[in-house]
Amino acid sequence: MLLAIDVGNTNAKFALFRGSDLLARWRIATDDRRTADEYMVWLDQLMRIEGHARGDVDAVIISTVVPRALHNLQLLAHKYFGVEALVAGRGAVGWGIALKVDEPQAVGADRAVNAISAQAVEPGKDKLVISFGTATTFDHIGPDGAYRGGIIAPGVNLSLEALVAAAAKLPRIAIEAPANPSVIGRTTESQMLIGVYWGYVAMIEGLIARMKAEVGKPMTVIATGGLATLFQEQAHLFDRIEPDLTLNGLMHLYAKQNGQK
Secondary structure, eight states: OEEEEEEOSSEEEEEEEETTEEEEEEEEEOOTTOOHHHHHHHHHHHHHHTTOOGGGOOEEEEEESOGGGHHHHHHHHHHHHOSOOEETTSTTOOOSSOBOSSOGGGSOHHHHHHHHHHHHHSTTSEEEEEEESSEEEEEEEOTTSOEEEEEEEEOHHHHHHHHHHHOTTOOOOOOOOOSSSOOOOSSHHHHHHHHHHHHHHHHHHHHHHHHHHHHOSOEEEEEESTTHHHHHHHHOOOSEEOTTHHHHHHHHHHHHHTTOO
């Protein structure tokens, strides 16, 4: 089995694949101080709960936007699974897609992996991939799978945290869809929720429209990340939601590296 690890700024996701089948997935808060031993104690218990054994894993692939977390994950692969981890975008593990931007070396590993995954689900079409994380990113993937650039915006939770931190009297609220479509709030909390939710919807709609107009061709809008479903519930912004887009991208990258389809 393949253990795929995607480390974001907020969470690290782990998944087990047998071929192209995703068998199990887990997440843990990103902490670049976490040791290989700590990862294994946590992971071993979860694998057992799902009916998998450590010895079932014969390959590991890692994608990370947190460079300091990499060493301990490589050590995890070596010490506990007896394999040398492949690191997406490094060494012999090329992307297999063109990065048609001015600074290809600066493209985040997660965005390149998402491009690989998006091409697998919508080959031959222009795609707009929206990823909801610490930042919200909008990426144009060409019909040939090439990464052609995109947009980086503050993530929803990051925006809300900044608002609460800067305004002493504003309460901390949870991100959720407003109870009704009104954009005139009657309480402080409802006004904050409207501003965050519908304000973000307006930003997404506007950036989708601008990117489609600039590309000048139909685009399939693919969303990933935990908040994608929340926005789709009331705003219907996306053509499809792929919760495991990044993890599946790592699976496809590993398959390409090993000459598999």
